[in-house]
Amino acid sequence: xxxxAIPLVHVSNSTAAADFYCxxxxxxxxxxxxxxxxxxxxxxxxxxxxxxxxxxxxxSGDGVSxxxxxxxxxxxxxxxxxxxxxxxxxxTGPVDQTWGTREMHVKDADGNCIRFIxx
Numbered sequence: 001x002x003x004x005a006i007p008l009v010h011v012s013n014s015t016a017a018a019d020f021y022c023x024x025x026x027x028x029x030x031x032x033x034x035x036x037x038x039x040x041x042x043x044x045x046x047x048x049x050x051x052x053x054x055x056x057x058x059x060s061g062d063g064v065s066x067x068x069x070x071x072x073x074x075x076x077x078x079x080x081x082x083x084x085x086x087x088x089x090x091x092t093g094p095v096d097q098t099w100g101t102r103e104m105h106v107k108d109a110d111g112n113c114i115r116f117i118x119x
Contacts, residue, residue, distance in 0.1 A: 006046075008055040009112040010063040014043030017056045020108050021047050024088045027054060065110035076102045076118040 011017035027047035042059040093104035
């Protein structure tokens with residue numbers, strides 16, 4: 001029986017990813033692993049926001065940059081206002097899609113697209 005899916009995005013710089021996902025998108029670090037604690041990369045971290053998990057990794061073999069993560073949210077407009085106030089560049093939206101969702105997309109420094117979707 002499946003219990004949970006946790007998206008993993010590949011990043012090139014763990015420090016920059018932590019800044020973007022935590023300080024800009026509002027995630028909280030839950031754990032981090034590094035082979036060498038004196039170096040920021042390679043690194044792997046588990047992040048949460050509102051009970052939703054996201055993992056980021058700069059380890060070789062943990063995916064490729066440029067992926068997409070869909071996150072279902074309650075209020076795209078409120079999240080848009082929050083992110084704009086933090087200076088986060090918005091790639092797309094908020095926009096009403098023809099398939100019935102309202103969406104906003106942002107991209108991290110590695111081209112990973114985070115899609116915030118209100119149904």
